[in-house]
Amino acid sequence: MKNNLLLKDNIYWIGKIDDRKVPFHRLILEKGTTYNSYLLKTEKPTIIDTVDIMYSREFVENLKEHINLEDLKYIVINHVEPDHAGALPALLNKAPNATIVTNAKAQELLNGMFKFYDKNYLIIKDGDSLDIGGKTLKFLETPYLHTEETMITYALEDKILFPCDIFSSHIATYDLFNDLSKDDIDEDFKVYYKLIMSPHRNYVKDMIGKIKNLEIEIIAPSHGFILRKNVEKYIKLYDNMSDIPTENLSKKALILYNSMTGNTGKIGGNISEGLRDSNIDTTVLNLKSLSFEEIKEKVIESDLILIGSSTKYGDMIGNTEEILKEIIKLDLSDKYLAAFGSYGWSGEAIEIINDYLKNSNGKVFDTSYIIKVTSDNSIKLPLRVRFYNDNEGKKLSIKTGRILGELLLK
Template sequence: MNKEIKIAENSYWVGYVDDRKVPFHRLILEKGTTYNSYLLKTDKATVIDTVDISFGRKIVDNVKEYMDPAEIKYIVINHVEPDHSGGLPALANKAKDAIIVTTELGAKELKEMYRLHDREFLIVKDGDKLDIGGKTLVFFETPYLHTEETMITYCIEDKILYPCDIFSSHVATYDLFNDLADEDIIEDFETYYKLIMHPHRPYVQDMIEKIRDLEIDMIAPSHGYILREDVQKYIDIYEQSSKATTEDKQALILYSSMTGNTRKLAKELKLGLEERKIESKVINVKDNSNLEDIKEEIKAADVIFFGSSTRYADLVGGLEEVLKELKEMDLSTKFGVAFGSYGWSGEAIEVINDYLNDTNIKVVDSSYVIKNTGMDNLRFPIRVKFSPGEYEKKELKDSAHLVADLLIA
């Protein structure tokens, strides 16, 4: 780093500009990217986020231009993904007494990723404050933006928000500040939002509420431009883009139950969908033998849940007759979800999923969810052993919420 890059009084950029074509999330970043890291040189010197794991030595060298890394008191890790926490091992090796500040889940993951079990961690939650000697940091948990452990950091005195991946853009720029850019950065900013944040839009709304009353003069993210001009414009883009648009979306829940447990699952799924303002219809195929009517309902729906209890490793009722018809239908614009209750191994649920995979419907299984949202806390197909208790009911609603979110354009 050849020049001092100051973002506020006693606060400096110590990141790395990666101007290659960078492989990232199965994409190639044609414009490269930046790994933004920040040094707050206060009485209790603090680093907020680091750089990609490939450039750990760079952040150490950059910090050395301002101070001895051994004097660092805190290292804040907002998000443990290696493009932000990757410089932590190298920095922590020099800053041997530094306390690592992160969420509870973040601490668990960092300890395992970098073998930091012997280091001191400060676990923070929503609204917790930290005096770093001349500046005060406030922390807010922002789960699933874009992984479960994430948080954001706000400096009260500087009115700067450090949101890690949130409000980022993938551009390799040595100008760093948006008001110095020689081109409009909105397209890159919006593209980043759509690719990384939009799958988690309900959580974007939660984040917006948490920062709504903060005085924010600057947003210092961990990729791309630091936003110090028209800051509210970028916040507004996130707020407007993440608003739910469930108008005219319809869900259909088809099921066949043996003892009534799968019916209970269908009921909870319906409640969860309706909490997301998705119009939902439930049909017990055992009581409705008109196959053509059911096919018309399927054609009208945006997402169809197919559920069955398991009896002797097989489906029950008339659901299989419906599933056999799907292959001849164009379901390419629809989502399909398998669910069911069981007492032993629950083969019927997997049989349903096999039928769905033999069509052109978008099958919501664990692979699809992880690839499209990065979330791994819910299991698809949806399986519940015997009757759902309170824990299972919550998971069913959470699963319905996730599927509803997939429907939101």
């Protein structure tokens, strides 16, 4: 291998530089990108991530020049998208003795994508470590940065963080290392954060908390420059960019609900908790004894309005429909809307509320919108919680609030 591909003792970059104008997430990467893969030539040779699926054959052929693929022991998959795990089938075809190291969610996705049911897996959990023969890898789960299964890998002795998409930049650089670049890379770094990571601001903060006690000398991400100069600067940039901008602190949300047994009210309270995590000023009102005139002012001053109801005999309860009919007569063109509720059988009330909202001139948050903006398909809108409980139902509702808060800020 060329010396300029060496990160540290026996750790090599083995990726692919893609200097085309690359289609990516409905964008065109005008500066291209790199697919960064890494080989750790230890007693138990290990690869961390692969390259885009279209370069599978080239990737495997290149590897053959540097290692007997039958000796490959581990392949760490931090993230399952095809630009990271795409070459895995071709690699495993030539490396039959290798074990895939990843988490349970990623295993489920890999099996679904590639039918890897007969492959060897080592399933890790947050905080687990693995001895690869002279080096130790530590794994941290970082969900939604930017997909649910994402994790990061830390080489303990070498003080190298392999954070997958985190700390990446989209640029086809032949310099590879940021200290070799003649240009200022900060703008590309910030643009990548804005496009990929900003919808997951709260999860960035969680990640920063997990890595703050690690000694990090090099950050080796999956795209763009490997950071071996001013590492702390780039971690601080992520931390600062994940702060809630002060101009957004005036955003307001209104949660209106009717509840039979209290469960829909609990969901509304949980959503408000998630919204407040994003510093959204949130008001929760029980519709049971309120008239439209009492809530009209709150509706007008709010940026996000959520309306929820329990379901009784296939319909909304109490004065929910009466209030809804008046709300959708207002000018809601500058507001976002969403429906929620608990149910035991089929939950028609939640869908009826959603139909009303779609007939307004407001912008309705739904599952399609969330997936396109955040790549998160773990929550559905309208939010329908069957037989609410204080474990899963609560977690789902808080998470929904957090995501709605991020969408509102975005």
